[in-house]
Amino acid sequence: MADGTTEVAAGAEHVAEAVGHGAEAAGAGMPQLDFSTFPNQIFWLFVTLVLIYLVLSRIALPRIASVLSERAGTITHDLAAAEEFKQRAVEAEAAYDKALADARSEAARIVAAAKAEIQQGLDAELARADAEIAAQTAESEAAIAEIRKDAVKSVTQVARNTVKVLISTMGTEAETADINAAVAAHLKG
């Protein structure tokens, strides 16, 4: 502080020098309380504040406000568009599902129709085959009956001949008509 007081005396007329060397000279130690600088600070503060205010209120703030509202608008718009696209996707899915169901039922219909047609053909073929089989069976039965009749005839002939030979072997002769009647009676019995 002793330093300071001497400098106050020395620096009274050389304010700038005193200010350069140490604040303690100018205003009781605190440059904040050096009232000689107040008009200067206040003037430049006013200038700065007015300029900042003009820059902000004329240019910066309206611009930022418009950007922010534009962004909000864009976001709202995009959300609406997204909602619409979602709606469209749902519709497309519904259409797809419908098309799929239609195709399925169509396929089922075609399958049923094909099945019915095949069944019909099959039935006809079966009937035809049955008829053929029945015809063949009848034919075969007829053939068998013929064969049996022939066989019976042959057996009768064999029996007659056998009887005739047996009788002749025994040394007697018999009437062919008698033999035939006896054989027929025997076969019947």
Place this chain on the structure above:
Amino acid sequence: MATETHGEESGLVFHPLDQFIVKPLFGGDGVIHWYTPTNVTLWMGLALLCIVAVFVLGSRGRAVVPTRTQSIGEIFYGFTHKMVEDVTGKDGLRYFPYIMTIFLFILTANLLGLIPMSFATTSHVAVTAVLGVGVFLSVTLLGFILNGPSFLGLFWMTSAPLVLRPIIAVIELISYFVRPVSHSIRLAGNIMAGHAVIKVFAGFAAIAAISPVSILAITAIYGLEVLVAAIQAYVFTILTCVYLKDALHPQH
């Protein structure tokens, strides 16, 4: 107070307040007139340039998807806008540009003052008092213009018992007039104290044995001061909003 030679180290000299001296920029006759360009002019001008750079140049693209600088401007805009709306209500938004001006000036000046070798304009009572008194006067005038004599109802607590009302009114009146003082001294005091403390620690750095501690302390306090710079700007602004709310809605 400013100059003290330290015990054994005769070279250790503290000038913690020298950083606040207002100096003419261009020598001249050394006398500081009201119009002299000083370091006040320089650093206030730089604050203006910073604000222009962030808020005008940064937003010149008007991009819907913002650039980095534009988002800084938008964040400050949104932050202050919301603060004004929350505290004062919708009708306070008319005064948003003024509050934004005050907030940005104090914030930028505080932060620029933290640059080493710079000059902190907001550490001067002359500056903060103009801001504080300016807020006080405009808010008081606004209160009377908008509400007429009923603005005085701010001091008449109808919710208090009738006997206490005159006493409360006196206390309210005193606290009302203390507002600009506390409003401005708070800002200047915080900024000045922080800067002075950093300078004192810087003075200790001349002693080799203490210098690591000193440098660590400077680093720590610098971090704290960055916080203080932002917080004080915020506090000044939100108090301005609170005072504005009183003017707009004097009924409690």
